[in-house]
Amino acid sequence: MNTTPLLEIEHLTITFPTGSGPVDVVRDLSAVLDANRTLGVVGESGSGKSMTSLAIMGLLPSTARVSGSIRLNGQELVGKTDREFRTIRGEKVAMVFQDPLSSLNPYYTVGLQIEEAYRSHRGGSRRAARAVVLDALERVRIKDAARRIDHYPHQFSGGMRQRIMIAMALCLEPELLIADEPTTALDVTVQAQILDLLAELQQETGSGMIFITHDLAVVSQVAEDILVMKDGDVVERGTAEQIFSNPQAAYTRSLLDALPRIDDPFEELRGTAR
Numbered sequence: 001m002n003t004t005p006l007l008e009i010e011h012l013t014i015t016f017p018t019g020s021g022p023v024d025v026v027r028d029l030s031a032v033l034d035a036n037r038t039l040g041v042v043g044e045s046g047s048g049k050s051m052t053s054l055a056i057m058g059l060l061p062s063t064a065r066v067s068g069s070i071r072l073n074g075q076e077l078v079g080k081t082d083r084e085f086r087t088i089r090g091e092k093v094a095m096v097f098q099d100p101l102s103s104l105n106p107y108y109t110v111g112l113q114i115e116e117a118y119r120s121h122r123g124g125s126r127r128a129a130r131a132v133v134l135d136a137l138e139r140v141r142i143k144d145a146a147r148r149i150d151h152y153p154h155q156f157s158g159g160m161r162q163r164i165m166i167a168m169a170l171c172l173e174p175e176l177l178i179a180d181e182p183t184t185a186l187d188v189t190v191q192a193q194i195l196d197l198l199a200e201l202q203q204e205t206g207s208g209m210i211f212i213t214h215d216l217a218v219v220s221q222v223a224e225d226i227l228v229m230k231d232g233d234v235v236e237r238g239t240a241e242q243i244f245s246n247p248q249a250a251y252t253r254s255l256l257d258a259l260p261r262i263d264d265p266f267e268e269l270r271g272t273a274r
């Protein structure tokens with residue numbers, strides 16, 4: 001039996017030099033993620049969520065020092081060169097960022113951009129890549145994809161652009177998808193659609209997912225396991241169920257208290273008055 005987890009992080013510490021000495025932005029983080037599972041990482045701004053995902057992608061600023069271990073299918077990522085990371089990024093691990101506009105080039109059609117991203121790993125003809133891209137756009141439910149593939153980023157809504165980024169991430173069939181606040185910039189209805197889409201795609205592909213958010217309500221919809229981070233430390237970990245029914249850390253309780261309560265009789269009234 002293969003018991004190697006998809007992702008195994010042990011004692012990950014990320015340190016930056018600053019004017020007043022070295023600062024740990026992530027301290028002694030350990031986590032395990034299996035295929036087909038979603039790990040939610042939740043915490044306030046600056047808690048180290050993005051630095052953790054950038055470490056997995058090999059995209060930390062060059063001044064960062066990393067210690068500990070990040071193993072993907074048993075393969076150690078800490079200490080890999082940029083060149084080695086280039087074959088891992090996209091192929092094995094892909095990331096969807098908060099703001100799709102900053103990840104898309106406004107001067108090229110979305111089809112061309114995804115084709116180029118695909119061909120930089122897999123090669124092949126443009127025609128073959130276009131077929132893969134078209135399929136990916138259909139999988140993320142872009143309507144009329146055969147026509148939309150030749151449109152520019154600004155011709156899509158925010159939610160559609162996020163679907164396009166997800167399509168780009170999916171093209172190479174990564175084993176691990178990192179979604180870093182993928183719905184923060186979207187309104188609630190579109191946010192729910194993207195969450196549903198990610199869950200469906202994960203069912204289809206069997207990939208593992210790390211879902212990063214500052215919103216405990218969002219993470220509870222997608223993740224089986226949750227890490228709660230504060231100031232670079234993991235302050236709580238457990239299943240979504242445990243964290244909701246029996247939070248241990250005061251910080252987690254404060255996050256839970258901040259959520260709208262479904263048993264609040266005035267919630268609905270306030271909602272209509274907003």
Ligand SMILES: Nc1ncnc2c1ncn2[C@@H]1O[C@H](COP(=O)(O)OP(=O)(O)OP(=O)(O)O)[C@@H](O)[C@H]1O
Pocket residue numbers: 016017018025043044045046047048049050051052061063214
């Ligand atoms: N180049 C750098 N040098 C020093 N510190 C940095 C550098 N880049 C980021 N940091 C610090 O690292 C800490 C963690 O940042 P990170 O981006 O991981 O937070 P986050 O949890 O993703 O927050 P957010 O919810 O705002 O995205 C922050 O305190 C930030 O100021």
Ligand SMILES: [Mg+2]
Pocket residue numbers: 049050051180
């Ligand atoms: Mg972040």
